[in-house]
Each structure stands twice: as structure tokens, then as C-alpha cells.
């Protein structure tokens with residue numbers, strides 16, 4: 001009991017660090033512009049009608065948590081594979097220099113294989129980089145080269161929007177139903193690119209006390225990107241991974257998070273986020289499948305891990321009905337006055 005009380009007090013303090021989106025005056029750090037004046041890439045825009053239609057029909061999801069080992073890659077890969085198995089056309093973008101999502105699906109990006117690094121280096125388009133790995137499922141692979149992108153982009157005036165512009169180019173010619181982005185365990189420029197390209201954020205969380213500590217920073221980064229670069233961005237799903245069924249701590253953490261979400265301000269980008277009913281239980285087959293280069297559905301389709309991810313995928317598809325209509329994305333031209341006002 002004592003443990004629960006002290007954990008609860010600390011958790012309440014942690015969650016209380018979130019600021020309402022409108023409260024920018026008390027947030028001098030986050031008021032710093034994070035994107036310099038734009039040119040070049042950003043000006044290659046489609047017309048507003050096309051763009052709105054494209055954004056309404058295609059779901060773009062960044063799977064993000066700067067905490068390591070919480071199930072981002074396992075979830076990105078198996079959500080993408082599960083959606084493909086349900087007949088959706090899916091692109092999985094591996095944004096982690098560790099290349100785990102690529103390896104998980106059997107792609108080891110060696111030698112001259114084009115990777116997502118080439119997209120950030122503006123040497124290749126996404127269409128030249130993505131590869132089909134199974135029916136309905138494409139992967140834009142990554143490898144350690146991507147680690148250089150963070151440094152190389154430092155002085156680029158378009159560093160936060162490279163991915164969004166490449167994705168826009170690709171999907172104009174070749175629409176996808178879903179684009180899933182596996183983010184690295186950091187809040188650097190690669191994750192910011194994912195948040196700028198995405199309309200939705202899914203946050204995998206491991207339901208123990210320390211796993212929640214980073215949520216404050218993660219939520220405020222989402223709010224900042226939503227305010228400065230991507231007004232459409234919403235945290236739409238929170239997913240419990242590596243779930244230990246029947247433990248009191250896991251249940252308490254889930255309840256606290258649910259309580260926090262219901263009490264959040266309507267302006268916050270995480271307002272209305274769904275705590276997925278499906279919880280991904282610990283299952284050894286999920287840990288084994290990457291070494292066979294297979295999704296859980298190919299590796300062990302009858303195991304509890306496959307059942308959990310398929311149930312999750314059905315929840316994700318069911319959300320399609322409820323997603324709000326989207327305002328057109330912030331244009332490069334609109335960003336200038338936004339930044340001037342900062």
C-alpha cells in the first residue's frame with residue numbers, strides 16, 4: 001500500500017508538468033522557433049484540394065517514445081504487417097539508425113542498398129528507397145548511415161520537413177492507406193521529422209513507474225511540433241507493451257494514465273487519445289521473431305503475441321471511422337507568419 005501511495009504521489013507530480021498548449025508565455029524554452037525560414041523543398045507543394053484529400057484518406061502514424069526498449073519497433077513492425085494482412089496498403093519507414101525494423105522484416109541494408117539516409121541526404125526519393133517485403137507491405141529501410149543525418153542536417157534550412165516533403169511526393173503518385181514510422185529512442189531531428197510528417201502519434205508504454213517519467217518531455221515535444229510545424233498532429237493512441245497481466249502496478253499505471261488523459265485540456269494534442277484496450281503481453285515469440293526476419297504473423301501466427309497484435313490492428317482500423325476531418329496541413333508559406341509571431 002505504502003509503495004502504491006508514494007508511487008502515486010510522484011506520478012501525479014510528473015504528470016502535472018504538462019502545460020496546456022495555449023500557455024506559451026510560461027514556456028519560454030518551447031517558444032524558440034525550431035524551424036528556420038523555409039525554401040526549396042518546402043515550396044514543392046500540391047494544390048490544397050489534392051493535399052486535403054490525400055491527408056484524409058491516408059493515415060500517417062509516428063510510433064514514438066524516447067525511452068528505449070519499450071516496444072516501438074515490435075509494435076511498428078507488427079502493426080504494419082497486421083494492417084497489410086487486413087488488406088491495407090502500408091509503408092513502414094524505419095527512422096532508427098539501429099535499423100531494427102528493417103532487420104525485423106528481413107532487410108539488412110548493406111552495400112549500396114538505398115536507405116532512408118539517402119532521402120535525408122536528398123539524393124534519392126522515397127520511391128527509390130522503399131522495397132516490397134510482402135503483399136501490401138513496403139519498407140523504407142535504415143542502417144547506421146542514418147546516424148550521420150542528424151549532424152548533416154544541422155545547418156539545413158529544411159531539416160524538420162525533409163521527410164514530410166518526400167512522403168508527399170511519393171503518395172501523390174502512389175497512395176498508401178497507412179504510413180507507419182518507427183522512431184529512434186530520442187527526440188532529435190529524426191523524430192521531429194516523423195512528427196512533422198505524421199498526423200497521428202502512437203506511444204508504446206511499458207506500464208511501470210519509470211516508463212512514465214519521460215512522458216512529460218514527450219508530450220511537450222508533441223505540443224511544440226503541433227504548434228510550430230504540424231497543426232494536424234495528435235496523439236491518438238497509447239499502447240501498453242510488455243504487459244504483465246495480473247500485476248497491481250501495471251493496473252495502477254494504466255488507471256493513472258487514463259485519468260490524466262480524461263482530465264487534459266481540449267487544446268492539448270493528446271486530448272482524446274485512445275488507451276488501446278488491447279495490451280501487448282510479454283510473449284517470447286515476439287522477442288524471437290526479429291532474428292528470423294519475420295513479423296509475428298509469419299513467424300508464429302497462433303501465439304498470444306500474434307493474437308494481441310491482430311486485436312490491436314482491428315482497434316486501429318476501427319478508429320478510421322472516428323478520426324476528425326483534417327484541416328489542410330500547414331504550408332511552407334503559412335509557416336513564415338507563424339514563426340514571425342513566435
Ligand SMILES: Nc1ncnc2c1ncn2[C@@H]1O[C@H](COP(=O)(O)OP(=O)(O)OP(=O)(O)O)[C@@H](O)[C@H]1O
Nearest residue numbers: 068069070071072073074185242281282283286287
Ligand atoms: N511483448 C513482448 N514480449 C516479449 N518481448 C518483447 C515484447 N515486445 C518487445 N519485446 C522485445 O523487447 C526488446 C525491445 O523491444 P523493441 O525493440 O520493440 O523496443 P524499442 O522501443 O523499439 O527499442 P529501442 O528504443 O531500442 O528502439 C526487443 O528485444 C523485443 O524483441
Ligand SMILES: [Mg+2]
Nearest residue numbers: 072073096100
Ligand atoms: Mg526500436
